[in-house]
Amino acid sequence: MRVAGVxxxxxxxxxxxxxxxxxxxxxxxxxIAAVMSGNFVQRGDPAMTDKWRRAAAAVxxxxxxxxxxxxxxxxxxxRDFASGAVALLSAVGADVLSFGCxxxxxxALKALxxxxxxxxxxxxxxxxxxxxxxxxxALEQAVRTVDPRAPAELLRCPNSVLALEYLSALERLHIxxxxxxxxxxxxxxxxxxxxxxxxSAAAIRALPSLDAAKPFIPPEAFAAMFPxxxxxxDRAAFETLLLGVLRRMSAGEVAALVDDRSGxxxxxxxxxxxxxxxxELYAAAKTKSVTMAKVKRELLHVLLGVAPGTAQQTPPYLRxxxxxxxxLALLKDRRPALPVMTRHADFARADGFTxxxxxxxxxxxxxxxxxxxxxxxxxEEQRHSVILMEN
Numbered sequence: 001m002r003v004a005g006v007x008x009x010x011x012x013x014x015x016x017x018x019x020x021x022x023x024x025x026x027x028x029x030x031x032i033a034a035v036m037s038g039n040f041v042q043r044g045d046p047a048m049t050d051k052w053r054r055a056a057a058a059v060x061x062x063x064x065x066x067x068x069x070x071x072x073x074x075x076x077x078x079r080d081f082a083s084g085a086v087a088l089l090s091a092v093g094a095d096v097l098s099f100g101c102x103x104x105x106x107x108a109l110k111a112l113x114x115x116x117x118x119x120x121x122x123x124x125x126x127x128x129x130x131x132x133x134x135x136x137x138a139l140e141q142a143v144r145t146v147d148p149r150a151p152a153e154l155l156r157c158p159n160s161v162l163a164l165e166y167l168s169a170l171e172r173l174h175i176x177x178x179x180x181x182x183x184x185x186x187x188x189x190x191x192x193x194x195x196x197x198x199x200s201a202a203a204i205r206a207l208p209s210l211d212a213a214k215p216f217i218p219p220e221a222f223a224a225m226f227p228x229x230x231x232x233x234d235r236a237a238f239e240t241l242l243l244g245v246l247r248r249m250s251a252g253e254v255a256a257l258v259d260d261r262s263g264x265x266x267x268x269x270x271x272x273x274x275x276x277x278x279x280e281l282y283a284a285a286k287t288k289s290v291t292m293a294k295v296k297r298e299l300l301h302v303l304l305g306v307a308p309g310t311a312q313q314t315p316p317y318l319r320x321x322x323x324x325x326x327x328l329a330l331l332k333d334r335r336p337a338l339p340v341m342t343r344h345a346d347f348a349r350a351d352g353f354t355x356x357x358x359x360x361x362x363x364x365x366x367x368x369x370x371x372x373x374x375x376x377x378x379x380e381e382q383r384h385s386v387i388l389m390e391n
Contacts, residue, residue: 003330004029004180005094006063007085007166009037009074009201011047012213013057013221016100016184016198021062023182024098031330033065033092034058035085036321037074038361039368040304042081044296046233046371048205049225050380055321056387057221064391065327067092068319070357071364072310075300080311082165087173087314093334096178097166102157104183109160113167115143115150132289136161159184230374238371239278242303246272246281249302258298259308262290268299304364316354317341319361322387344382 004024010017024032036058038051047054055066073084089097103109115121116139124142129135136155143152154160163181170177185198199216207213210226217225226232246254251269258265264285271284285295300306319341320331331340339354341347347358362381369376 001030001330001333002028002096003031003033003092003094003334004096004098005086005089005092005177006032006034006098007069007082007089007162008034008058009041009047010034010054010058011037011041011201012049012204012217012225013054013061014199014201014204014217016200017058018061018218018221019185019198020098020100020182021058024180025062027096027098027180027182029096029098031064031326032062032098033067033089033094033327033330034063035067035069035088037069037081038071039365040071040075040300042075042078042297043293044075044298044300046238046368048233049231050368050372051321052384052387053225053231056389057218057224059322059324059327059387059389060220060224061218063322063327064324065092065320065330066322068321068361070315070319071304071360072306072357073315075297075304075306076311077294077297078162078165079168082162082169083173084311084315086166086169086175086177088318088338090173090175090177091337092318093330093336094177096180097170098180098182099159099163099166100184101159101163101181102184103154103160104181106179106181108151109154109163109181110167110179112143112150112152112154113164113171115147116155116164117168117171118146121146129289134289134291135294136291228374230372232373233371234373235278237373237375241367241370242278242299243272243275243281245303246299254302257302257305257307259301260290260294260298262287264290264295264298268302304360304367306360310357313353316357317350320386322389324389324391326391328388343385 021032039047041047058066067088069085073080121142125138128138128141140152140155143150204213204216214222254269255265267285271281275281275284282295286292317339318336365381366378369380
């Protein structure tokens, strides 16, 4: 049995994702295990629809098993996101890591990852960010300075950036796993137009309606994710929730949850007193050296109570969201290296870090349900069991 692992958000699941899973299967995977972000995602936003609907869509369209990436890692930096996801894929027994990328040249990616992680590059990044450059710009400049031959232009490509973090995580965590890079086709990452039949998730989220998104989403995935529009995220509701929580927090409470030394916590505290919209809040907190994505992630951590350093540890369990028969057989045959959790009762005797992460998941889901068009009461995380499907 050859097991391929993929890291995903599926926000939403679209035709390009189905293509990636099909290519992974064609590349020799007998079973595909996906580690997927939950109800809040790495860009610092609530997901378009909830994680159970997105997991069901993935299994209907080519995945065999979907594992929840807990919120500290799902909403962390690219490094933390990759480390948490790769650790879970290793624990479930993946033999190969498959990812979509702007290039399928794995040798070039591995070479660039090695340069990126060099101590002299990281020293250069610290110096350049201190001078006011954003982290992405500083990293590219530092790489070009240390090794002019390195394909540093890939650092401007969002999927390549994540691919490099996956490769770095494999090295850092001493995980032996083959790599399968599948070249992205069709639309550019954020292009708001049709190209080659594919449209990126970001572009789909920007469309004016579900009807406009429908041509770019497999029918079975669309039915799983959008049986009605009540499960869609309402940005106005998220705005009120986040601003409301911030307005009641002291400067010390905010600072305890913000991982930054550039004064971001103070800017967030000040902005929360005057901002009446998310855009005003983000604009007041951002600086030239602090990216918008960083600001949004840190604000999510304040909202959800994710303390700095939480994602430096390894996710402590495997929470199964959806599976088919092949996925269940994988869990039985590979004997995962972490406890497999499928329902609330599995957490009844949990303590320590496992309980802390699960409690965080429960809180984050309860808050997420207030960001939907159709609000839901607390307890959804505790009530949900695995979504089971046929192969």
